[in-house]
Amino acid sequence: MRNIKKAIFKGNLKNIVKTGIFFTLFLLPFLLSFVSLDKLEGKHSICLFKNVLGIECYGCGITKAVIASIQLDFIRAFKYNKLIVIVMPLIVYLWIKEIVKRFKEFRTCKNEKICP
Secondary structure, three states, X not given: XXXXXXXXXXXXXXXXXXXXXXXXXXXXXXXXXXXXXXXXHOOOOOOHHHHHHXXXXXXXXXXXXXXXXXXXXXXXXXXXXXXXXXHHHHHHHHHHHHHHHHHHHHHHHOOOOOOO
16 A cells, blocks of 8 residues: 555656556456346436437447447347448457557556656
């Protein structure tokens, strides 16, 4: 506990936060693969457009579609929302880009006391 306090007071809080974000980016897809889609299907929609007008918007079902894609159930993902064909490659591209960026920051800051 004392080492954490010392690191925070020495200005390393930024390093701790950056390391936490880096590992969270790795864990998020892994954790989403355990979400049960069967439990999500029975839930009431929170989409304002759908609740007021009674018709689905372009974003309806995209969360379930992304989770189904992470679970490699592409047919089910396409049934939830057909835009997953565009959205999922974009998400993967941005995720990989952010991982590479964070890895470069992590690698360059490894030997420094305080990262910029």
